Amino acid sequence: MTLPPVVLQILQVLTLLVFSPLVSGVISRVEAMLQARRGPSVLQPYYDIWKYFHKGRSVPEGVSPVFTLAPYVAFACYMTVAMLIPVLTSFGLPLGYMGDILGGAFVLSLAAFAVALAGLDSGSPYAGLGSSRAMMVSVLAEPTLIFVFFTVALISKTDLPYVMGETLRSSWGAVFSPTHVLSVAAFFLMILVDTGRIPIESHSSTLEFGMIDEARIFEHSGPEMALLKWGSAMKQFLLYTIFLNILVFPWGLSHDGSPSSVLVALLALLAKMMVVAAVVVAIESSFSKLRLFKIPEFMGAGFILSVLAIVTFYLGGR
Amino acid sequence: MQQALDALGGFSAVLVVLMQFGLLRSRAIHGHAALYAFESLFVAAFSALAGITSGNFELYVLAAVTVVAKVFVVPALIMRFTRDLDEHAEVEIPLAVGVPSSLLAALALTGLAYAAALRLPLHGPLLPHTSFALGLAVVLIGFFFMVTRLNTISQLVGILTLENGIFLGTVAIAPGLPLLVGLLILFDVLMAVLVFGVLVRLLAVRRATVTTTPLKELKG
Numbered sequence: 001m002t003l004p005p006v007v008l009q010i011l012q013v014l015t016l017l018v019f020s021p022l023v024s025g026v027i028s029r030v031e032a033m034l035q036a037r038r039g040p041s042v043l044q045p046y047y048d049i050w051k052y053f054h055k056g057r058s059v060p061e062g063v064s065p066v067f068t069l070a071p072y073v074a075f076a077c078y079m080t081v082a083m084l085i086p087v088l089t090s091f092g093l094p095l096g097y098m099g100d101i102l103g104g105a106f107v108l109s110l111a112a113f114a115v116a117l118a119g120l121d122s123g124s125p126y127a128g129l130g131s132s133r134a135m136m137v138s139v140l141a142e143p144t145l146i147f148v149f150f151t152v153a154l155i156s157k158t159d160l161p162y163v164m165g166e167t168l169r170s171s172w173g174a175v176f177s178p179t180h181v182l183s184v185a186a187f188f189l190m191i192l193v194d195t196g197r198i199p200i201e202s203h204s205s206t207l208e209f210g211m212i213d214e215a216r217i218f219e220h221s222g223p224e225m226a227l228l229k230w231g232s233a234m235k236q237f238l239l240y241t242i243f244l245n246i247l248v249f250p251w252g253l254s255h256d257g258s259p260s261s262v263l264v265a266l267l268a269l270l271a272k273m274m275v276v277a278a279v280v281v282a283i284e285s286s287f288s289k290l291r292l293f294k295i296p297e298f299m300g301a302g303f304i305l306s307v308l309a310i311v312t313f314y315l316g317g318r
Numbered sequence: 319m320q321q322a323l324d325a326l327g328g329f330s331a332v333l334v335v336l337m338q339f340g341l342l343r344s345r346a347i348h349g350h351a352a353l354y355a356f357e358s359l360f361v362a363a364f365s366a367l368a369g370i371t372s373g374n375f376e377l378y379v380l381a382a383v384t385v386v387a388k389v390f391v392v393p394a395l396i397m398r399f400t401r402d403l404d405e406h407a408e409v410e411i412p413l414a415v416g417v418p419s420s421l422l423a424a425l426a427l428t429g430l431a432y433a434a435a436l437r438l439p440l441h442g443p444l445l446p447h448t449s450f451a452l453g454l455a456v457v458l459i460g461f462f463f464m465v466t467r468l469n470t471i472s473q474l475v476g477i478l479t480l481e482n483g484i485f486l487g488t489v490a491i492a493p494g495l496p497l498l499v500g501l502l503i504l505f506d507v508l509m510a511v512l513v514f515g516v517l518v519r520l521l522a523v524r525r526a527t528v529t530t531t532p533l534k535e536l537k538g
Contacts, residue, residue, distance in 0.1 A: 173321035178332040178448070297343065300421050304339055307425055312332060312448060315432040 002257040005093050012087040013079050015266060020237035021045035021230065022270075027277045027284075028204060034285050045233060049226045057222030060122050070118030071220065071227040077111035078234040085161050085238070086245045088265045090169075090253035092162045100159040101149055104242075108235070112138060115228065119216035126208050130215025133292070137200065137212060140299040141193050144186050147306035151183040152247070154313050161242070165250030182309035184247050189302040191243055195236045198284040199298055210289060237273075244272045320371070327367040331452040333360040334486055335428065338459045338479060342420045345410050347400045350475045351393040358388035361482050364449070368493045376497040377489065384485075387504055392478065395511055399471060399518050412529055414466040424459045431455035440491050453487025456480075468529045470521060474514040481507050 003011075025042035032039025041047075059067065083095045084104045099107070112134065119131035153159045155174065156167040168174055193200050196213040208215060217228045245253060252268030254261040290298055337357035344350055362384040369377030415423070435451035457480050464476035481503060488495055488503075521530075 176325035178328045
């Protein structure tokens with residue numbers, strides 16, 4: 001028995017919706033344990049989202065509809081990306097081909113754009129500061145991401161995420177090739193940047209001056225805050241999924257769409273996520289936050305990795 | 319299997335170049351020493367992988383000697399220099415060229431190394447072009463590092479990385495080089511460390527600094 005593609009498609013989005021807060025919860029719990037604290041329950045992000053949904057909303061005076069709409073737009077964007085990438089299946093689903101890897105990146109940046117716009121619209125100095133900083137950081141991250149996508153496209157001769165995973169599965173030489181490893185390293189640095197992790201921003205800090213991504217949502221409240229919090233967990237989950245199921249370890253996905261193989265794929269995905277989460281925790285606990293003006297140096301490191309990947313591809317053994 | 323070995327060899331060669339890039343970013347002596355140790359470790363890994371591929375026993379010996387000498391002994395010696403000079407050692411090494419421009423220059427040098435290596439009619443049994451080109455890139459970046467870092471210990475590390483680059487290139491194009499030659503190159507490294515040690519002491523005692531700027535002054 002195999003599940004119809006439409007059901008699989010919906011399951012992919014549901015996986016994202018249901019499990020994304022769990023990954024955030026596990027990261028903060030393990031981090032707390034490493035610091036010899038007991039830490040919040042791994043379910044804390046779910047409690048937070050639940051609480052925000054039941055709170056009233058207050059909107060700053062004189063804001064435009066952009067402020068209210070932005071969280072919904074961002075949330076919808078994240079759900080769209082989950083349809084484009086291989087979350088559970090190794091074969092393309094009906095809507096999987098409506099956008100390539102660049103399309104997914106555009107949808108993700110649309111979400112970031114909407115949230116940043118809402119931050120500016122609120123008129124609060126801190127939210128505006130967060131928005132403009134987030135834009136600066138994403139401008140610096142863009143060249144690296146584009147080069148990583150180029151590398152992916154060069155290796156797999158296409159820009160479809162499903163095919164990239166297939167290319168890796170087909171040969172160990174491709175997995176260990178310098179080009180591939182370098183672009184994976186560059187993409188990992190950019191994940192740290194995009195999920196607001198330590199060398200760039202401390203995730204759970206309440207100090208306004210060090211905030212980038214977190215500061216943008218200062219003025220939101222109630223259900224919209226819940227959507228934004230949920231959205232940022234979803235963004236993290238999506239980036240980890242892209243990292244794992246396309247770039248690093250595309251094994252364990254369902255090949256035939258039978259319920260048992262989908263269940264295995266789900267468990268495998270969560271297990272792989274835990275490994276990435278462990279690496280992220282290790283980085284968060286052993287480095288300190290960079291000064292704002294040192295961020296370009298960090299981005300430069302990522303850029304060099306991605307350029308070297310391309311140079312190695314063109315001029316050497318792949 | 320062979321494919322994976324080739325890829326791993328190329329990967330360790332790329333890691334060597336990355337350590338060289340890291341060196342350009344590092345601004346403290348202990349960072350230099352650690353990066354040099356890691357770079358040497360990856361050079362040794364490359365040599366050992368070349369040994370597996372070519373079935374040449376001497377390459378294992380070279381890898382082992384490299385680990386002992388360049389991963390442990392030389393970095394320890396460098397750290398000893400700095401401990402002796404503690405009160406003189408500058409906290410941040412003065413740079414003639416800033417970090418971002420250095421990195422861009424190093425990228426350009428890597429491109430140059432690739433372009434040059436591809437035009438040479440060299441064919442080794444092991445990933446000929448990439449690894450040789452990367453060895454050349456390490457040499458060029460090492461020169462750049464020595465020219466732009468105004469500190470004797472940085473310059474010592476720079477000259478040591480030149481040797482790493484040469485070793486990488488040699489193993490890539492001539493994995494069958496006699497053991498004696500490899501050991502002689504290693505001996506050179508130890509001599510360089512000793513000579514630089516004397517130079518560092520001299521500067522520290524005479525000038526109370528380890529930067530090379532005072533060397534520009536005319537003596538008369």
